[in-house]
Amino acid sequence: MASKHTERIFIKNARLSFPALVEPRETMKGKGDSKYQATFILDKDNPCVEQIKAATARIAQAEFRDRAKQVLANADKLPLKDGDRRSIDGYAGKLYVKASSIYPPDLVDANPRHRIADPKEIADKFQAGFRVNGYIDLFPYEVQGARGISASLISVQFAAYDDTFGGATKPDDNAYPDCSEQAEASSVKSESQSDGVTYADDYEAYLV
Numbered sequence: 001m002a003s004k005h006t007e008r009i010f011i012k013n014a015r016l017s018f019p020a021l022v023e024p025r026e027t028m029k030g031k032g033d034s035k036y037q038a039t040f041i042l043d044k045d046n047p048c049v050e051q052i053k054a055a056t057a058r059i060a061q062a063e064f065r066d067r068a069k070q071v072l073a074n075a076d077k078l079p080l081k082d083g084d085r086r087s088i089d090g091y092a093g094k095l096y097v098k099a100s101s102i103y104p105p106d107l108v109d110a111n112p113r114h115r116i117a118d119p120k121e122i123a124d125k126f127q128a129g130f131r132v133n134g135y136i137d138l139f140p141y142e143v144q145g146a147r148g149i150s151a152s153l154i155s156v157q158f159a160a161y162d163d164t165f166g167g168a169t170k171p172d173d174n175a176y177p178d179c180s181e182q183a184e185a186s187s188v189k190s191e192s193q194s195d196g197v198t199y200a201d202d203y204e205a206y207l208v
């Protein structure tokens with residue numbers, strides 16, 4: 001039975017990381033349920049950081065009582081984590097919260113009246129590195145003697161494009177000139193001037 005000590009948090013202006021929003025992803029290398037997932041990367045001065053900390057403390061006190069201090073002392077078992085402990089693009093100097101659920105999250109556009117369900121649009125709007133808002137539920141757990149507080153993924157809102165992790169934001173179709181005629185002309189010229197040298201010939205020249 002789910003604990004009654006659950007608190008909902010609104011996460012604002014986070015960067016999205018490791019999204020699994022169309023299909024659930026395995027959570028523990030083949031063990032346990034596959035889940036929909038999202039990690040929210042936060043600046044340390046983001047106001048929701050203090051909200052998460054305060055809610056975590058309240059849940060621990062209500063659920064674990066005299067063991068609350070012990071639970072709160074184990075950072076690995078808490079939802080808010082230090083990004084400097086991960087050598088991954090975008091995490092340095094930040095905090096992050098990973099949230100997951102066996103149920104697909106509600107996905108909304110910058111205009112919250114528009115729900116996003118098309119997989120292509122989801123892939124376009126929810127890339128790792130983009131800015132998002134979201135709702136998560138913090139809840140306590142106890143599994144085989146291990147106690148902690150985790151985060152359930154409820155919904156994610158696309159907020160703004162940003163640099164993608166590992167690369168820059170892709171430009172749209174209107175960012176480039178139409179070079180069709182130039183490409184066609186160069187192709188004709190290349191065929192007329194060909195001396196029979198192939199890509200294989202060029203490659204072999206490097207094998208000395």
